[in-house]
Structure formats: C-alpha cells, structure tokens
Amino acid sequence: MSGKIKALTKNQLFLPFAMMVLVLLINLIKSPDFFAINIQNGVLYGRLIDILNRGSEIAILAVGQTLVVAVSAGTDISVGSVMSLTACGTCMLLAGYGVNSTTTLAVPLVVGLLFGLILAMCCGAFNGFLVSKLNIQPMVATLILFTAARAIGLLLCNNQITYIRYEPYKYFGNFIPGCPVPTAIFITIVVVAVVMLFLKKTAMGLYIQSVGINKKAARISGLNSSNICFMCYLICGLCAGIAGIVASSRIYSADSNNIGRNYELDSILAVALGGNSLGGGRFNMAGSIIGAYTIQAITVTLLAMGVSTDQAPVVKAIIVVLIVTAQAPAFKAFLAERKAKKLVQVNETQNKEAA
Amino acid sequence: MRKTLSVLLTAAMATSMLAACGSSNTQATTAAPAETKAAETQAATTAAPAETTVAEVTEAAKEAAASGDTITVGFAQVGHESDWRTASTNSVQAALSKENGIDLQFVDCDNDSAAQLEAVRNFIQQGVDYIVIDPIVSTGWDTVLTEADDAGIPVIVIDRTIDDSDKYVSWVGSEFTNEGLAAGAWLKAYVADKGISEVNALVISGTTGSSAQIGRSNGFDKYVESEKWNKIDEQTGDFTQEGGQKVMESYLKSYEGKFNVVVCQNDNEAFGAIDAMKAAGVSYGVDGDVIVISFDACTAGLQKVLAGEINADFQCNPLQGPDCLNIIKKLEAGETVDQKTFMAEPWYVAEDKLKDITYTNNSGKEVTEPLVVVDQAVVDAAY
Numbered sequence: 001m002s003g004k005i006k007a008l009t010k011n012q013l014f015l016p017f018a019m020m021v022l023v024l025l026i027n028l029i030k031s032p033d034f035f036a037i038n039i040q041n042g043v044l045y046g047r048l049i050d051i052l053n054r055g056s057e058i059a060i061l062a063v064g065q066t067l068v069v070a071v072s073a074g075t076d077i078s079v080g081s082v083m084s085l086t087a088c089g090t091c092m093l094l095a096g097y098g099v100n101s102t103t104t105l106a107v108p109l110v111v112g113l114l115f116g117l118i119l120a121m122c123c124g125a126f127n128g129f130l131v132s133k134l135n136i137q138p139m140v141a142t143l144i145l146f147t148a149a150r151a152i153g154l155l156l157c158n159n160q161i162t163y164i165r166y167e168p169y170k171y172f173g174n175f176i177p178g179c180p181v182p183t184a185i186f187i188t189i190v191v192v193a194v195v196m197l198f199l200k201k202t203a204m205g206l207y208i209q210s211v212g213i214n215k216k217a218a219r220i221s222g223l224n225s226s227n228i229c230f231m232c233y234l235i236c237g238l239c240a241g242i243a244g245i246v247a248s249s250r251i252y253s254a255d256s257n258n259i260g261r262n263y264e265l266d267s268i269l270a271v272a273l274g275g276n277s278l279g280g281g282r283f284n285m286a287g288s289i290i291g292a293y294t295i296q297a298i299t300v301t302l303l304a305m306g307v308s309t310d311q312a313p314v315v316k317a318i319i320v321v322l323i324v325t326a327q328a329p330a331f332k333a334f335l336a337e338r339k340a341k342k343l344v345q346v347n348e349t350q351n352k353e354a355a
Numbered sequence: 356m357r358k359t360l361s362v363l364l365t366a367a368m369a370t371s372m373l374a375a376c377g378s379s380n381t382q383a384t385t386a387a388p389a390e391t392k393a394a395e396t397q398a399a400t401t402a403a404p405a406e407t408t409v410a411e412v413t414e415a416a417k418e419a420a421a422s423g424d425t426i427t428v429g430f431a432q433v434g435h436e437s438d439w440r441t442a443s444t445n446s447v448q449a450a451l452s453k454e455n456g457i458d459l460q461f462v463d464c465d466n467d468s469a470a471q472l473e474a475v476r477n478f479i480q481q482g483v484d485y486i487v488i489d490p491i492v493s494t495g496w497d498t499v500l501t502e503a504d505d506a507g508i509p510v511i512v513i514d515r516t517i518d519d520s521d522k523y524v525s526w527v528g529s530e531f532t533n534e535g536l537a538a539g540a541w542l543k544a545y546v547a548d549k550g551i552s553e554v555n556a557l558v559i560s561g562t563t564g565s566s567a568q569i570g571r572s573n574g575f576d577k578y579v580e581s582e583k584w585n586k587i588d589e590q591t592g593d594f595t596q597e598g599g600q601k602v603m604e605s606y607l608k609s610y611e612g613k614f615n616v617v618v619c620q621n622d623n624e625a626f627g628a629i630d631a632m633k634a635a636g637v638s639y640g641v642d643g644d645v646i647v648i649s650f651d652a653c654t655a656g657l658q659k660v661l662a663g664e665i666n667a668d669f670q671c672n673p674l675q676g677p678d679c680l681n682i683i684k685k686l687e688a689g690e691t692v693d694q695k696t697f698m699a700e701p702w703y704v705a706e707d708k709l710k711d712i713t714y715t716n717n718s719g720k721e722v723t724e725p726l727v728v729v730d731q732a733v734v735d736a737a738y
Contacts, residue, residue, distance in 0.1 A: 031609065041636030047608055054601065101655070159435065163655075174634065251596040251627065258595045303605035309563045309591040 016275050016287050019323045020294040030305050043180045055296030056184035057243040060191050061267035062288040064236030070212045071232040072131055073280030074138025075268050079240040081149035082123045083260030086244030088153030090116030091162040091254035101163040117241045124237015132229035153256040163253040173250030184246050212280035266295055275327050425458045429478030430487040434466040442673040442738035450676030468492045475499050479506050485683055486510045493518040511682055513675040527678045527696045531567050532717040534669045535574020537702050538648050540714035541667050548708055556616040558589040559602050559624045571620050592624040599627025607635045618648045622656030625649035629664055640664040641705050652703050654737040660705050660729040668703045701727045
C-alpha cells in the first residue's frame with residue numbers, strides 16, 4: 001500500500017495535480033457550493049464548468065507551447081498576438097473589409113475560419129523558419145510577431161472592433177443550441193487528443209525530446225532536427241489560431257487590442273506549472289494542461305473570493321510562487337536532505353538507547 | 356515655402372518614429388487616459404498607417420501656406436485608436452473650420468509623446484495664433500508650454516490633463532466624477548419611481564487606476580453611501596467585453612438572485628455582462644429583474660438602450676470642438692475664459708418616465724440635467 005502511494009507521489013503529474021486540487025479546495029472555505037454543477041437555462045452551470053470553459057484558450061495554447069519549449073528550449077511569445085491576428089483575419093473576411101458590424105456573412109463561415117487558421121499557421125511557419133533554419137534565439141524570433149501580428153490584425157480590421165452578429169459564429173466560444181456542454185471544452189478535447197495521439201502513435205514525441213536534449217546528437221543519429229523544430233512551431237501557430245477563434249467567438253467580434261493579451265505569459269506559466277523544465281528536452285503534455293487549468297482555477301478563485309482588484313495580482317503571484325517553489329528541484333532536494341538528517345538522528349538516538 | 360518644408364520634415368520624423376514604436380504605447384495609456392476606451396488605447400497605435408499621417412500633415416501645410424488674415428490654430432491630437440478619438444478629431448476639425456474663420460493645422464501624433472512635443476514646437480516656430488493639445492502623457496510639458504507662453508501663443512488643452520504646468524489658458528473635457536454622480540442620481544430617482552425599496556448593486560469597473568474608473572467609482576459611491584445602498588462587490592472588467600463577461604459569470608454564481616443593479620463602467624463591459632446574464636437565463640433591462648447601467652454611450656451602446664437591454668447610459672462626450680471654438684472666440688474678443696470647461700454630457704435612458712435629474716456635481720453646484728430618451732434618431736446621430 002505504502003509502495004503504491006510512493007509510486008503515486010513520485011509521478012511527475014502528482015504535484016501539479018495536487019496543487020490544482022488544493023487551489024480548488026481553498027474555495028470551500030468561502031463558498032461551500034463551489035463544486036455544485038446544475039443545469040440552468042438548458043446548459044451546464046457552475047464554477048467548475050467556468051474553469052473548464054474559460055481555461056480552454058490557455059489549455060490549447062499550452063499544447064503548442066509545450067512542444068516549442070521541449071524542442072527548442074525557448075518560448076513562443078507571439079501566441080497571444082497570433083490569436084488576435086487570427087480573430088481579426090477571420091472576422092475581416094466574414095464581414096468584408098471596413099465593415100464594423102454585420103449580421104450576414106460575406107463569405108461562408110468555413111472559408112473565414114480556414115483563412116484565420118492559415119494565417120496562424122503562416123505565423124507559426126515564420127517563427128519556425130527563423131528558429132530552425134536561421135538559428136535565431138526563439139524569444140527574439142517570436143518577438144517580431146509578438147509586436148507585429150497584433151498590428152497587422154488592427155490593419156485588417158481597419159482600426160475598429162469588427163462584430164460578427166451571426167448566430168453560428170458564436171457557437172465556438174459559447175454553446176451549440178441543444179448541447180449543454182460549452183463548445184470550447186469539446187474543441188480543447190479534440191486538440192489535446194489529436195496531438196497526444198500524434199505523439200504517442202508516431203515516434204514524434206521521442207524525436208522532439210531528442211532534438212530538445214541535444215540537437216546535434218539527434219541530427220547525427222539520423223533525425224532531421226531542423227524539420228522537427230519547424231513542425232513544432234507550426235503546430236504552436238495552429239494552436240494559437242484555434243484559441244484565437246474561440247476567444248473571438250466568445251465576444252462575436254475581433255477586438256484586436258484585447259484578444260489574447262498576456263496569454264503568451266499564461267501559456268508559458270502553464271508549461272512551468274505542469275512540472276516541465278523550460279530548458280527543453282523531456283516534456284509532459286498532461287502536466288501542461290493541468291497547469292493551464294490551475295491558472296484558470298486561480299483566476300476564478302480570486303473572483304469567487306471577492307479579492308479586490310488591486311490586490312488580485314499580488315495574491316495570484318503568491319500562489320504561483322508557492323506552486324513553483326514546491327516543484328523546484330532545489331526545494332525537493334532540501335526536503336529530501338532534511339528527511340535524511342532526521343533519519344540519521346533517529347537512528348543515532350536509537351543506537352544510544354540500545355547502548 | 357519654409358513653412359511647408361518644416362512641416363514636411365516633422366512629418367518625416369513622425370513617420371520614422373512610427374516605424375520604431377509599438378512598445379511605448381502602454382506607458383502613455385497608464386499615464387494619461389482621460390477617456391474610457393483606455394483598454395483599447397493600449398496597443399492600438401502600433402498599426403498606424405504612416406501614409407495617412409504624412410498626407411494629413413501635407414494637407415495642413417497647404418492650408419497654412421494659403422492662410423491670410425484668418426486665425427491659425429495648431430491641433431496636436433493623440434492619435435486615432437478608437438471610435439471615441441475619431442469622433443473627437445472630427446468634432447474639432449468641424450468646429451475650427453474655414454467657415455468659422457479658422458485655419459486649422461492638424462497633426463495626428465499617433466500616441467507618440469515625443470512626436471507630439473515636436474509638433475507643438477513646430478506650431479510655435481510657425482507662429483500660429485492658438486495651439487490645441489490633447490496631451491498623450493500628463494507630464495513633461497513645462498518647457499514647451501513655457502516656450503509657447505514666451506511666444507505669446509495661448510494653449511488650450513482638451514480631454515486628457517497636464518499635471519506639471521499651468522501655462523495654458525483653459526482645459527476642456529469630461530468630469531468623470533459627474534458621470535458617476537449622475538448615474539447615482541438617476542438610479543435614486545428610478546428606484547423611487549419603480550417603488551424598489553432595496554438596491555443591491557454589483558459594479559464591473561474599468562481598468563484599475565484609470566481616471567475614468569476612479570471618477571465613475573467615486574461619483575457612484577457617494578450615492579451608495581448617502582442612500583445606504585448595498586454595493587455587494589466591485590471587480591474590474593478592464594473596459595473589455597470579455598472582461599465584463601467573465602466577471603459577470605462569476606458574480607452570477609456568487610450572488611445569484613441577490614442583486615438587482617449592475618453598473619458597468621463602459622459599454623463594452625455592459626455587452627459582456629448582458630451576454631453572461633442571457634446565458635444564465637437572468638432577466639435584465641427595462642422589463643427584467645436587473646437594472647443595467649453603463650457609461651460611454653457609443654453607437655452600439657445606444658442601440659442596446661433602444662432595445663431596452665441597458666436602462667441608462669451616461670455619455671463621455673468626445674465633441675470638444677464647439678467648446679474650443681467658443682474659447683478662441685472669447686479670447687479674440689478679449690474676454691477671460693474659465694480655467695476648466697466641463698462639457699455638457701447627455702444622459703441617455705430607455706424609458707420616458709423621468710424627465711431630468713438633480714444632483715450636486717463635483718464642483719459643489721446643484722444642477723438639474725435632462726434625460727434623453729433614446730430613439731432611432733438619437734442612435735443615428737451618435738458618434
């Protein structure tokens with residue numbers, strides 16, 4: 001039995017998961033009905049649903065970000081801006097250039113969505129090219145689109161917020177009529193499942209790890225390192241695009257200044273909270289996704305506890321510091337050492353008593 | 356010719372600055388935003404099409420060259436980041452027009468405070484008669500305003516404020532505290548009219564620390580205190596629709612059935628809050644259980660008032676043009692002008708039960724102001 005518990009606590013996912021549960025449990029103090037889920041107005045209703053629903057964007061971003069971190073030991077800081085660009089591109093095409101509110105679509109919905117996703121993949125490809133082929137530092141390479149993508153989106157939307165007041169466009173971020181589960185949850189499940197299957201069913205997961213640990217060694221052993229790196233950035237771009245469409249659909253508009261703002265930081269934090277090293281190499285996708293929902297859980301908790309707005313960032317920072325510290329190798333080593341010392345002391349006293 | 360050349364040079368400089376800008380935007384917003392679209396302002400300017408600026412300045416230069424004995428006015432505008440700002444620009448351009456005997460030189464500074472200082476210096480060198488500034492940041496003006504003062508050019512400040520210099524003749528803008536007070540006064544009259552005995556209010560505030568948020572919160576809070584209303588909670592929605600939606604979703608779970616008033620500090624937040632209430636099946640607006648109050652009164656906001664989804668919308672008036680013209684005319688006639696001019700701001704409501712509201716404004720004066728019932732004509736005429 002104790003062996004089983006030990007195996008469980010040794011699991012890389014144990015700490016991130018325990019942290020998330022802890023954050024959720026804090027809520028019980030203030031509102032005992034935190035975990036209540038019921039059906040209201042025909043849809044699922046409750047704080048847990050909110051976390052799953054609102055955390056979708058960060059979770060989708062975290063999927064792409066994990067791959068990028070693993071393969072290149074760097075972060076893609078352009079994902080938030082790419083979200084915004086995707087939203088703008090999609091809405092611009094759907095509404096027609098220069099129109100700032102429409103109830104009928106200029107092109108079929110699918111065309112608009114595809115256009116947005118292609119834009120996002122172009123961004124991913126651009127980042128991937130800079131990093132994998134030109135060997136530019138990931139943060140510097142993605143800094144270009146971090147600044148530019150949002151601006152291009154603004155140009156596409158003619159400096160306005162473009163509204164798509166067309167019911168089906170709202171489905172992705174809200175509810176499909178008759179379905180009680182928020183659509184964003186399905187989208188996240190599909191994205192995660194596809195990427196997980198891709199990593200598990202092909203050797204890609206292993207390849208990404210090898211390139212992340214040692215690019216040159218991977219190449220010498222026959223892997224096309226730069227292509228693998230390129231592909232990770234491409235997937236990251238696509239994930240950002242999907243997240244952008246969800247975010248845009250929630251507010252049925254393209255608010256280029258605000259969509260995806262600071263999401264790049266949340267996605268990186270999600271990877272870190274999931275117990276992944278930002279130094280690349282080994283990675284754990286499930287950890288990142290747990291990390292993403294932990295961030296959302298913290299946000300929802302702060303709102304539920306009624307923490308005042310000016311104090312919220314500080315409280316959030318403290319929680320993040322605690323979680324990160326608990327998972328830091330140095331901290332774990334410190335705990336292990338203390339435990340060992342205690343054991344030695346116990347042994348010594350026992351020996352003395354015996355003598 | 357020299358004039359034209361110097362203006363063109365400024366334009367070239369502004370253009371080159373544009374190329375490098377992008378990161379400096381946020382700073383300007385945190386420092387100054389005397390308007391509700393603060394959140395929008397944040398990254399807005401990055402994409403500014405450089406050609407427009409050049410074209411506008413060249414046009415201004417041509418006008419300058421053509422000027423005879425008309426009054427020349429230089430106008431250094433913040434940028435063009437929101438509908439609100441565009442409305443402000445259009446208003447000044449329309450009021451300070453050739454028909455009114457004024458030759459306006461307009462410079463769009465694109466949220467670049469260095470470019471704005473340069474534009475003002477340039478106006479001084481050209482020897483314009485008046486300078487109108489909507490300051491991007493509130494500090495760093497002392498030197499250049501002293502230069503203007505030495506050259507004998509009166510400076511009129513609009514919208515945002517200047518903190519480190521008093522060398523300007525007048526300021527024209529909105530008093531956010533009055534907007535909050537008016538909202539409180541309206542709510543007091545409205546609940547009395549409806550026979551609602553208890554007010555349980557939830558506030559979705561704007562970007563924390565922005566002047567619009569501080570003013571509107573302070574104004575409304577005075578009524579919360581004096582009327583013994585119950586303000587249940589106040590959280591920020593960052594002036595965005597998504598923010599309003601998120602905060603409202605949480606409110607609905609925490610305080611379901613315990614509130615009957617929602618105050619959103621701009622229209623975008625109100626749209627988000629309305630969506631969240633709709634999704635949860637809570638009735639709101641004119642025929643609903645929850646009274647919705649919003650600020651800004653942009654076109655889309657007024658449409659919601661017309662539809663009865665927002666009960667009252669308190670405008671932040673972007674039309675500073677007529678007041679500027681008024682000040683210039685007074686100065687021309689040798690009269691003195693007020694240090695501060697607060698613009699008339701219409702208060703829009705969905706129902707025609709109340710005709711006006713009376714309240715003590717921030718300057719301690721008791722005022723009675725009319726309530727405008729929104730119809731299609733009002734929406735069409737909105738900025």
